[in-house]
Amino acid sequence: MVYLKELSLNDGQEILDMIREIGPGENGFGNSGWDMKDEEFEWYLRRNIRMAQGIGLEPHLVPETMYWLYVDDRPVGIIKLRPILNQNLRKLGGNIGYCIRPSERGKGYGVLILKEMMKKVKARGMSKVLLTVNEDNIASRKVIESNEGELYDIIDGKCRYWINVY
Numbered sequence: 731m732v733y734l735k736e737l738s739l740n741d742g743q744e745i746l747d748m749i750r751e752i753g754p755g756e757n758g759f760g761n762s763g764w765d766m767k768d769e770e771f772e773w774y775l776r777r778n779i780r781m782a783q784g785i786g787l788e789p790h791l792v793p794e795t796m797y798w799l800y801v802d803d804r805p806v807g808i809i810k811l812r813p814i815l816n817q818n819l820r821k822l823g824g825n826i827g828y829c830i831r832p833s834e835r836g837k838g839y840g841v842l843i844l845k846e847m848m849k850k851v852k853a854r855g856m857s858k859v860l861l862t863v864n865e866d867n868i869a870s871r872k873v874i875e876s877n878e879g880e881l882y883d884i885i886d887g888k889c890r891y892w893i894n895v896y
């Protein structure tokens with residue numbers, strides 16, 4: 731059984747464990763909170779709920795919603811959706827960022843997490859999404875290309891891909 735679950739105040743220890751396993755993040759995927767204490771977890775959830783709702787955002791930020799990928803009731807990855815692009819995200823960051831926890835990589839979950847997200851993107855009525863990825867991040871480029879991503883350009887070692895929604 732595979733599904734994306736939106737971050738909520740109901741999230742518990744299994745999510746905190748995954749966030750800690752992922753660490754600070756790699757290849758442009760940021761995982762703030764990886765080093766939080768147990769008692770900071772609720773604050774982390776509340777902050778991200780406000781972020782999703784666009785409440786109290788600094789001017790350079792846009793709303794961002796986080797989801798967990800569950801496979802057979804185990805959380806295996808994180809994916810973030812930013813429905814609105816600003817000038818910075820158009821160059822780097824794009825609409826979507828994702829990460830699979832290290833212990834679950836190489837099992838097809840990277841392809842799966844983006845596939846599940848594309849269903850949400852479609853349900854929101856978005857017509858296309860931008861993804862940016864380091865030119866040498868072969869696994870992530872394969873994830874995007876497996877989800878019909880079309881390479882738009884490569885500038886200074888960063889690829890920009892668009893995925894059209896049909």
Ligand SMILES: CC(C)(COP(=O)(O)OP(=O)(O)OC[C@H]1O[C@@H](n2cnc3c(N)ncnc32)[C@H](O)[C@@H]1OP(=O)(O)O)[C@@H](O)C(=O)NCCC(=O)NCCS
Nearest residue numbers: 757828829830835836837838839840841863868869870872
């Ligand atoms: C990129 C990432 C999400 C891929 O997750 P994953 O679950 O390992 O990916 P999958 O198992 O679905 O594999 C996707 C493809 O990459 C290939 N692949 C996986 N790991 C690879 C590696 N280390 N080197 C080269 N190719 C790799 C797989 O063979 C597969 O190719 P295929 O579609 O031709 O079979 C994961 O490595 C990750 O979280 N990396 C750190 C964060 C990150 O880079 N995020 C993306 C930022 S743009």
